[in-house]
Amino acid sequence: MEVLFNKDILGNALLDYHDGRYSEDIVTLSSLDEQDVIPLPYLFRTFEQMPKIEQRALELAFGKVLDVGCGAGSHSLYLQEKGHTVTGLDSSYGAIEVCKLRGLKSVVHSEIQNYNDKQFDTLLLLMNGIGLAGKLSCLEGFLKHLKELLKPDGQILLDSSDIIYMFEQDEDGGIWIPGDTVYYGEVTFSMEYKGQRGEAFDWLYLDFNSLKECCNSIDLKCELVISGEHYDYLAKLSLK
Structure with missing residues (x-):
């Protein structure tokens, strides 16, 4: 079957689900040689259906x-x-x-890197939102941009996962990581x-220590709020 390219795979799938045309889920392909599925109903979940990390982040938002x-809002x-x-x-x-069809009153269609119109008390980056940085080398610039969007007493609430567990471990406890890998948490997805297939994009899974080290270098306070059950965590960043 011929695969057609479309720039808004996620948007098309969300619109189909919202409009009652749900017949299949999104398939993701990654540079980790893994294929996975994003169930569309999960993107429309209620607070009660969310993992504890997301619930905690929403409770902390102010x-x-x-x-x-x-996403679907x-x-x-x-x-x-x-x-x-x-x-x-x-x-x-x-x-x-x-989001508009579901009743969200304020929306912005933009890449976060291109947005600088207002400042906020809380920035939410959930479902591995720090992944938007793309690569470890881009993390510092990404966080600096988020700082510019923060009010003086504001906070950034983000979650991510340390995917070191996905790599093979030898008898001595060492982790085997491919030699051409700059940082093991850098993944390319489509x-x-x-x-239809979307364009490939870079995505970053970030361990907490690397996040904290980068935050320290740019005068951001980094706190571990809660750890999840799957090597994931919620972090709170704020201005020093």
């Missing part, structure tokens, strides 16, 4: 909130229902349309949906 990479809508002033931001046009 003031004016920017939900970075908002599940986090934003929960906060809006709780009375927060929240803006959902996503680079996917379809995702933004779904998504497929209904015979």
